[in-house]
Amino acid sequence: MLPVVAITGRPNVGKSTLFNRLAGKREALVADYPGLTRDRRHCLARLAGRRVILVDTPGVGEGGDWDEALRGQFERALAESDLAVLLTDSRQGLCPADEAAAGWMREAGCAVILAVNKSEGQPREISVAEFHALGIPDPHAISALRGDGVTLLAEAVAGALPAGAATLDADQGRTRIAIIGRPNVGKSTLVNRYLGEERMLVRDQAGTTRDSVPLDFEYGGEPCTLVDTAGIRRRARVDPGPERLSVTQALQAIEQADAVIVLLDAREGATEQDLRLISLALDRGRALVIGANQWDRVPASDRARVNDELARQLKFLDFADLHRVSALRGWSVTKLLDSALAGVESASRDLPTGQLNAVLRRAVEEHATPRRGGRRIRLNYAHQGGKRPPLIVIHGRQTKHLPDSFRRYLARRVRTTFGLRGTPVRIELRTGSNPYKES
Structure with a gap:
């Protein structure tokens, strides 16, 4: 699994600027899922040679009002991260919000590195002097805008991360297929249909899959591993609040996959969240299949209209197969696997x-x-x-x-x-x- 690094701090301290600087591009891959993962951006990045998932969190402590709702939002960011970079502002100096954030990080047991932004033109000792009061050792003086000190910060982050698990080695010789989608579109039902048994908890409630679960099986003599990603992530001591699509989980699965099946609800068409999930898979260049699930629940009189709407929404995916399926009834579900394996074969082909x-x-x-x-x-x-x-x-x-x-x-x-x-x-x-x- 790739380690997750969150950039946290008060508003307007330069979190998004540092995010883009570390991501290595002006506009990093964005998955901000309005209403689900509100204002968070995720991307795959490389820090000092180490591949990570980088998370740009929303500003917390607007107007200095650190109420319980904001604390819950902050803790959710920490819960999914292996390490957090606490970003502060050298020009504004140490604020009560900075002290509160550092205290919450200690309570959460989260590894943290302190970065003091907007330090250009000042000696390091002066920039970081008052921030020693936060009790976080070795603060880094940086300028996210100019890039000063960012390389040293990236090296420090990479050195502090836990060793990566060798998940890919265990899957050598197997075709790894990730099934991703919004909560409650039928991902676990589809996996159970493939395996022929109730291997995964299935309820008519979004979020019953809590983690990405790898399952080995064979299809047509081909050894495969299926990964059903969590549609919602809930952690101890964190108020779940509104149902959330775990972008981090999806990125982890996509990164390790050979092919990606994006499952959507045919009754709703391709929503903005579906399109953003598709963009994550496209960015990583994975073989791609689209499954319009719950086709059995689309009235016969509406199917022509739904077909036309899906064709319009997904016209940019001229290379990807679209299958209308019912995971519950087993309609056309093998076509998804056929297309996924065909995509992997095409992606691996030698072209003279x-x-x-x-x-x-x-x-x-x-x-x-x-x-x-x-x-x-x-x-x-x-x-x-x-x-x-x-x-x-x-x-x-x-x-x-x-x-x-x-x-x-x-x-x-x-x-x-x-x-x-x-x-x-x-x-x-x-x-x-x-x-x-x-x-």
């Missing part, structure tokens, strides 16, 4: 360089590249640069100006020519000549 270049030539002949400065963008040579998902590297001239729409066109041509099913295809453009041409 000669055939890739033939695809590139035909694609450009049939649809010319746009002009830049009076000259057409040239795409000269293609080769495979990776698998899971397939990565196609294309060399040419002025490739940085190639529109995203043309990238998508090339990806579709590769998928259709090679019959790739259920996997995204990524296109990487490089400016330069054929790297394999003899000089």
